[in-house]
């Protein structure tokens with residue numbers, strides 16, 4: 339029997355999203371048609387938002403407060419541009435600043451957020467509420483059940499607080515930009531100021547362009563111009579935005595605002611509850627708060643890597659050894675691809691949630707006591723030959739992918755950047771519940787079952803390829819994976835198993851603590867060869883040789899695949915059948931050499947089975 343690819347595939351789905359998804363009323367579309375994506379690309383929502391923001395500048399009314407709308411990507415008080423501007427406005431007008439946060443479970447479902455990421459948000463919000471409280475600034479957390487009416491709910495709240503203006507940092511995803519455009523228009527029509535500013539990147543989208551004023555789709559020239567622009571105006575790009583001024587203590591006694599101080603940060607969001615054991619582990623591995631983020635950054639700048647930090651352990655555990663010459667950042671150029679030690683910073687969850695700013699990360703690479711808010715500070719090292727330079731280049735990758743999301747919003751609509759690869763024949767349907775604009779190809783039940791089984795083995799780390807399994811089990815255990823291993827497991831899913839990259843992208847979003855649409859989509863489309871500046875489709879990683887490079891000591895595999903903990907030498911990376919059988923480890927679910935030939939055929943001529 340043949341089925342349309344819209345038919346449910348049903349491999350492991352997180353239980354939280356399963357519950358919400360069963361509601362017939364909420365079925366967000368995941369994959370737009372190529373025409374719809376092209377239309378959005380030709381008139382990007384960011385330009386529309388910026389136009390409305392500009393138009394709105396003149397129409398300020400006086401009010402009794404100023405609102406800063408905090409979002410999931412800017413969970414901090416220090417160096418937060420919108421918060422800083424909102425605070426200055428409130429101080430100048432001698433009125434209180436109010437911080438609001440809207441919890442939107444339907445958005446979390448539509449955007450494949452996992453319980454871990456929602457919980458991290460709540461943990462950070464609880465600390466922020468405490469810190470703001472010492473400044474007599476209320477943090478008001480509201481749960482908005484219907485995402486379609488969120489703009490109206492925000493405006494109603496702003497009116498209730500009699501705010502003269504609402505400030506926020508821009509989110510660059512299509513849904514969020516459209517939502518904010520609605521909010522800005524509504525605010526403007528009521529004479530309320532709506533000020534949305536860039537904050538997420540070091541160099542904001544739109545600044546780095548080709549000579550023809552187009553967005554770069556290749557990283558190397560982008561990074562070159564990125565660095566030149568940054569070094570030409572360090573005080574602007576690396577500005578350390580001032581912390582908010584305290585409100586007058588009397589705000590706690592006013593009828594309008596007093597009750598806001600009683601508003602609680604919920605312990606969980608319905609549909610995204612954590613398993614208690616996982617919750618305890620995540621608290622240990624990813625402690626919330628700006629202090630933790632700064633300490634993790636300092637560790638990266640000052641101390642050596644340790645293999646004891648491989649698993650789900652406290653990132654700030656005792657025993658780190660100081661070294662200026664061998665600190666993780668100093669040797670980052672040589673060691674960053676080693677997954678058998680904590681060679682990288684592990685700051686991504688904090689950057690993705692905005693617990694630390696990208697500006698702060700780059701500022702930290704400058705000589706001590708550099709005052710970046712003064713002109714002619716110094717030069718940012720973004721070169722290939724030093725650890726610092728290489729690390730700054732990674733931060734630039736983050737900016738690059740945000741720039742892509744803003745310039746080519748199609749990537750946020752479930753489309754490949756390179757539309758010609760939309761025809762590539764994947765095994766099974768595009769997603770378990772691919773609510774798509776276009777019908778898929780007919781797929782047999784046998785193929786659906788085979789794909790579902792392979793996806794399940796990939797997700798749980800039972801593919802018979804030790805480095806892939808170690809990577810997937812690490813992701814499941816600690817909500818994080820080293821970049822090289824993300825590449826290896828993503829390449830394996832898309833090229834060896836020929837499973838659609840959108841399946842992997844979704845699973846990463848659900849599991850990763852640093853899940854971020856721009857970087858995640860960029861990474862997946864790179865590995866699937868469908869994206870900007872992608873890995874060429876004929877460069878297919880061999881998981882065995884990648885394994886010996888990424889994990890030469892084998893410590894990473896042994897840590898995450900206990901069945902193989904007794905194996906030494908090359909067998910660890912490619913266990914012979916007899917060794918695997920004896921240890922209860924699966925044999926490879928696919929033969930790499932054969933799979934490679936199939937992938938080359940399907941990519942060379944998209945549409946060929």
Ligand SMILES: Cc1cc2nc3c(=O)[nH]c(=O)nc-3n(C[C@H](O)[C@H](O)[C@H](O)COP(=O)(O)OP(=O)(O)OC[C@H]3O[C@@H](n4cnc5c(N)ncnc54)[C@H](O)[C@@H]3O)c2cc1C
Nearest residue numbers: 682683684685686732733736821824853854857858861862
């Ligand atoms: C398939 C795939 C999916 C990915 N999904 C995400 C994601 O959802 N969220 C996410 O933040 N990163 C993602 N990345 C990028 C990268 O793997 C992580 O940012 C990195 O592993 C985080 O570890 P770190 O903080 O120790 O990085 P470091 O090596 O210390 O780098 C510093 C910072 O630079 C940024 N960065 C580093 N590498 C990249 C990169 N390749 N692309 C974009 N930014 C980068 C991150 O913000 C990171 O914290 C993905 C990569 C791939 C291949």
